Amino acid sequence: MTMTVPVAPHENRAGLRWTLTDAWTLTRRNLAHWSRNPAVLLTSLAFNVLIVLMFGFLFGGAMVVPGGGGYREFLMPGMFAMTMVFGISMTTTAVATDLERGVTDRFRSMPMAPAAALIGRAVADLLFAVVTLVTMMLLGLAIGWRATGSPGAALGAAGLILWLRFALVWVGIYLGLVLRGQEAVAGVQILEFPLGFLSGAFVAPATMPAWLGAVAEWNPLSSTVQATRELFGNPGWGGESWIAGHAPLMAVVWPLALVAVFLPLAVRQYRSLSD
Amino acid sequence: MGSEDLSIVVEGLRKRYGDKVALDGVDLRVPSGTACGLLGPNGAGKTTTVRALATLQRFDGGRAAVAGFDVATQADRVRYRIGLVGQRAAVDEVLGGHQNLVMFGRLYRLGARAARRRADELLARFGLADVGDKPVRTYSGGMRRRLDLAAGMILAPAVLFLDEPTVGLDPRGRDEVWAAVRDLVRQGTTVLLTTQYLDEADRLADRISVIDTGKVVADGTPAELKARIGADRIDVVVHDHQDLPAAVAALRVVAAGEPEVDRDNRRVSAPVTSRGGALADVVRALDAAGVSTEDVVLRRPTLDEVFLRLTGRESQEVPA
Numbered sequence: 394m395t396m397t398v399p400v401a402p403h404e405n406r407a408g409l410r411w412t413l414t415d416a417w418t419l420t421r422r423n424l425a426h427w428s429r430n431p432a433v434l435l436t437s438l439a440f441n442v443l444i445v446l447m448f449g450f451l452f453g454g455a456m457v458v459p460g461g462g463g464y465r466e467f468l469m470p471g472m473f474a475m476t477m478v479f480g481i482s483m484t485t486t487a488v489a490t491d492l493e494r495g496v497t498d499r500f501r502s503m504p505m506a507p508a509a510a511l512i513g514r515a516v517a518d519l520l521f522a523v524v525t526l527v528t529m530m531l532l533g534l535a536i537g538w539r540a541t542g543s544p545g546a547a548l549g550a551a552g553l554i555l556w557l558r559f560a561l562v563w564v565g566i567y568l569g570l571v572l573r574g575q576e577a578v579a580g581v582q583i584l585e586f587p588l589g590f591l592s593g594a595f596v597a598p599a600t601m602p603a604w605l606g607a608v609a610e611w612n613p614l615s616s617t618v619q620a621t622r623e624l625f626g627n628p629g630w631g632g633e634s635w636i637a638g639h640a641p642l643m644a645v646v647w648p649l650a651l652v653a654v655f656l657p658l659a660v661r662q663y664r665s666l667s668d
Numbered sequence: 669m670g671s672e673d674l675s676i677v678v679e680g681l682r683k684r685y686g687d688k689v690a691l692d693g694v695d696l697r698v699p700s701g702t703a704c705g706l707l708g709p710n711g712a713g714k715t716t717t718v719r720a721l722a723t724l725q726r727f728d729g730g731r732a733a734v735a736g737f738d739v740a741t742q743a744d745r746v747r748y749r750i751g752l753v754g755q756r757a758a759v760d761e762v763l764g765g766h767q768n769l770v771m772f773g774r775l776y777r778l779g780a781r782a783a784r785r786r787a788d789e790l791l792a793r794f795g796l797a798d799v800g801d802k803p804v805r806t807y808s809g810g811m812r813r814r815l816d817l818a819a820g821m822i823l824a825p826a827v828l829f830l831d832e833p834t835v836g837l838d839p840r841g842r843d844e845v846w847a848a849v850r851d852l853v854r855q856g857t858t859v860l861l862t863t864q865y866l867d868e869a870d871r872l873a874d875r876i877s878v879i880d881t882g883k884v885v886a887d888g889t890p891a892e893l894k895a896r897i898g899a900d901r902i903d904v905v906v907h908d909h910q911d912l913p914a915a916v917a918a919l920r921v922v923a924a925g926e927p928e929v930d931r932d933n934r935r936v937s938a939p940v941t942s943r944g945g946a947l948a949d950v951v952r953a954l955d956a957a958g959v960s961t962e963d964v965v966l967r968r969p970t971l972d973e974v975f976l977r978l979t980g981r982e983s984q985e986v987p988a
Contacts, residue, residue, distance in 0.1 A: 411777075415774075415775055418771060418774045418775055419771075419775075421771075422760065422763065422767075422771050425762075425763055425767060426760075426762045426763070429762050429763060429764075429803060430762050430803075494756055494757075494758060494759075494761070495754045495755070495756045495757075495758030496758050496759070496760060498719075498724055498752070498754060498758060499752060499754070499758040499759075499772075499819065500775070501723075501724055502722045502723060502724055502747060502750065502752040503747055503772070503775050503776060504744050504747040504748050504776065504777070505775040505776075509775075666724075667724060667725055667726045668725075668726060
């Protein structure tokens, strides 16, 4: 059989344009996963919906919001941020699976832009975070949550939530590159629970023992939750401490700090695959 | 390195991980359009060599050129000219075969239409056209490995690296991969393949380099190496230790070398020059001498014996 063998015209792979082109190719690969295998997506969404229903209706009756206000109004911003935390293990699993199957090695043996594999992952996971957030907001509206602030403030709140997810994507990528084996990856999933629950997402830190409350207040998740409650015009838990009083600032700073630490770590770990 | 007719030139390649020396000065020269087999046990340095040549692994010393470009300083140029097929089929399990090849084609900088056309061509060539839309996780092991080969062939690379390409495959899958590899070599691709199996190297490679503890310890054509290794062997296991000398005498009738005696297992073993009739001759000789046997078998030399003969010592790890 004779075939016309294609010749790749561009031997120079450096440059932003190729990095973005390659990253988009890999983003589309990850999007194709969802349409090929929607069960993963639906399971993740169903899990989040279940937690909202559990807390909103099962435990919610016993919950008292400090300063008054409905618990479900208090809960929803917490759940929005919580679903971003639940995304970590998704990122970690995807990165670890590519590494284990040798797909990462194939990418590295190809003349593609080296950063593209990580960027493609980050973009795809952010797109999924948008889908998750929209689903959660619709669910919230269905059970009585309302954003009473301005549309601009609500958009700002959504931005802060996705900004947190962006930071957590790099945590997930780093863990996926470092941890070996499916057991270790499963461990990440278990760690999401203390990280999510030891915060102001579900209850006011003031109701916890003092030291635990302090930990919860300094949990990056709490700053995002607190700031978005203000922006959505939902009841919050106030708090006397410095960290509680500077939630909007810290909702920007915390993720920035996570990105500053974990993005370079992830890039370094990716490069060290050749050592 | 200026050698027009050599696709792979490796000189004194060294790599250590902490205290462990993985490559201790590997030398290799592979003429263009030929297949070279890198034969050795686990941990010998085969995979490290291939990963270094495929630009996946930095090395500490020595030089390597692939398709005319230096691996260390011109990695990008090398990457346009190589394909890599690793020990696991490095393809996306969720996507279809066609989707996989289009994605890799795009990453090789083909336009969307060219990538799709190339995917169609390669699926047809590797006999996967009717399953191109099915997710890869529904493929058999042999089909996955063929898709893996196709992904490595998108730019019709000058050099294809195959790292234990048939490990974990059933005999049918192995035959499929062997046929595909032979086809590629016939069409001019230079192939470097690693294997633990003499048989595999024998079937696919024009020349074999035997690698052990990070060094090439022997090389030559399969025929040359076999002549040094000795051919098939006959093992005789007797019931009674007293029969061992008689078994040795019986084996001498057909042996190409002095039979070896393993007293603990009551076993006598010897290489034979021709398969035809040798076994029957031995059985007749054993009968005539009245030796009672537990087992008489004609078998291929094991990799252990290959190493024993080539290196004068037992290999450290022997594959099952």
